[in-house]
Amino acid sequence: MLAGSMSVAQAAQKVTIAGYNLRNYLSMNRRGETGGESRVAGKPEKEMEALLKVITEIHPDILGVCEMGTRQDFEDLGARLKKAGLDFHDSYYEEADDDRHLALYSKYPIVAQAAAKALTYDLNGQVARVRRGFLDVTVQINPDYQLRLVGAHLKSKRPVPEGESLVRRHEAQLLREHLLKILDTAPETNLLVYGDFNDTKNEPALAEIRGRRGSADYLEPLPLADSLGDRWTQYWETADLYSRFDFIFANKAVLPEVVLEESYVFRADYWYDASDHRAVVAVINAENK
Numbered sequence: 001m002l003a004g005s006m007s008v009a010q011a012a013q014k015v016t017i018a019g020y021n022l023r024n025y026l027s028m029n030r031r032g033e034t035g036g037e038s039r040v041a042g043k044p045e046k047e048m049e050a051l052l053k054v055i056t057e058i059h060p061d062i063l064g065v066c067e068m069g070t071r072q073d074f075e076d077l078g079a080r081l082k083k084a085g086l087d088f089h090d091s092y093y094e095e096a097d098d099d100r101h102l103a104l105y106s107k108y109p110i111v112a113q114a115a116a117k118a119l120t121y122d123l124n125g126q127v128a129r130v131r132r133g134f135l136d137v138t139v140q141i142n143p144d145y146q147l148r149l150v151g152a153h154l155k156s157k158r159p160v161p162e163g164e165s166l167v168r169r170h171e172a173q174l175l176r177e178h179l180l181k182i183l184d185t186a187p188e189t190n191l192l193v194y195g196d197f198n199d200t201k202n203e204p205a206l207a208e209i210r211g212r213r214g215s216a217d218y219l220e221p222l223p224l225a226d227s228l229g230d231r232w233t234q235y236w237e238t239a240d241l242y243s244r245f246d247f248i249f250a251n252k253a254v255l256p257e258v259v260l261e262e263s264y265v266f267r268a269d270y271w272y273d274a275s276d277h278r279a280v281v282a283v284i285n286a287e288n289k
Contacts, residue, residue, distance in 0.1 A: 014259070015108075015141055017282045018060035018266075019151070019194035019248055021234075022051060023275035025077060026069025026099065042073070048080070050273035056084050058266060058281055061107045062139060063088070066132075066153040066196045066277075068103040071095075078105060094151075096133025102151045102195075104137060111146070112138035116178045121170045123162050130171050131155070134178055141286040145190070147254070150179065152195035154205065157236075165205075168198060172205035179209070183217045183251060190254040190288070193219060196234075196246050196277060209249065219249035222258065224280050226267035233265055233278045248282045256289040258282060 022043075029038040043051075055063065063081075068074050074093045081088065088105035095101065096117040104110075114137075119130040135151035152175055155167040175193075182189055199205045201221060211218045225231045233246035246265075250258055262283040271278055 013142075013286055015062065015147070015284050015286050016058065016060045017062045017064070017147075017149070017192060017194070017248070017284070018055070018058050018279050019064045019066075019196075019246060019281075020055070020279040021066040021153070021196040021246065021275060021277035022068065022077075023047070023277065024067055024069075024100075025051075025065075025073055026067070027073075042069075047274055050270050051275065052080055052084050053270065054266060054268065054274050054279060055081065056086060057268065058279060059086065060281070062147075062149065063105045064135070064149060064151045064194050065103050065105075066100070066151070068093070068101040069099070074101070074103050081105065090139075092135065092137050094133055094135045097131050100132060100153070102132060102135040102153060104135060104149065104151065106137075106139050108139045108141050110137045111140045114138075116174075119174045119178075121174060123167065123170060128162070128167070128170070130174055134175055136178070145286040145288060147284070147286070148182065148189050148191045150175075150182075150191065150193045152193070152197065154195075154197045154199065156198050165199075165203075168205045169208065172197075172208040176208050176211065179219070180217060187216060188253050189251070190257070190284075191219075191251040192254060192282065192284075193249040194247065194280065194282075198245050200244055201247075206247070216252065219251055220255055222248045222250060222260070222263055222280075222282055224248065224263055224265045224282070226265040226278070228267065230267070231265060233280060235272065235276055237276070246277055246280045248280050250282075253288075254284065257284045257287065259285060 232242040
């Protein structure tokens with residue numbers, strides 16, 4: 001963790017939080033722009049440029065990302081963001097997965113970490129693990145306001161013999177258990193849960209995470225939309241399908257502080273040059289109401 005700067009936190013009141021799947025910010029087999037044989041390479045520079053353009057236009061105070069590669073990739077993005085004028089004073093890199101990691105950059109000090117890494121469950125008689133774990137950090141926005149952020153990236157739609165939807169359901173159950181531990185212990189916690197959940201709002205995995213509507217520990221999915229009113233966040237080119245997979249959930253404590261009219265799904269003509277996902281953005285007033 002890098003050293004935080006409380007002077008930055010004290011000066012701030014309105015805070016912008018973005019969740020973003022970066023689409024393979026890592027070295028992998030890639031085809032060249034003109035086709036041909038694939039080779040191991042990092043994220044192409046053209047995609048990098050578009051990605052930085054998206055993030056700098058949002059200008060978040062806190063940026064939570066999915067599909068981060070190695071720690072070197074993580075540091076590379078941090079350096080690129082700093083060069084682009086986004087100087088994050090603190091950061092966190094989750095090491096649960098072997099390839100695709102969760103990570104977070106913050107302009108405010110990260111004062112606590114409670115990442116859930118070694119989570120396992122029974123899957124058809126076999127022990128399975130939550131591959132990417134769950135990121136969990138607490139950020140000190142100002143002397144009187146802390147924000148807890150839990151990031152997740154559930155199993156993709158890529159088919160597996162065990163059933164990818166069943167895997168997501170198990171992962172969602174364990175995420176819900178992790179969140180209940182937080183809220184049962186300290187219901188006054190200002191909690192935002194964000195990420196790529198690889199399922200739509202009506203599916204069992206998302207219902208599992210939300211909990212029972214009206215209950216004290218219910219998590220409200222923020223009704224985010226872009227400037228045209230569209231709510232989709234991911235495009236699957238093979239099926240020509242637009243879906244809402246990326247969400248930000250808020251608990252009862254933080255919900256009154258969310259500035260919904262300033263929260264949104266990012267939209268720009270160049271969004272697909274950066275990633276197959278669009279960033280989701282929440283703005284909060286850092287004052288306990």
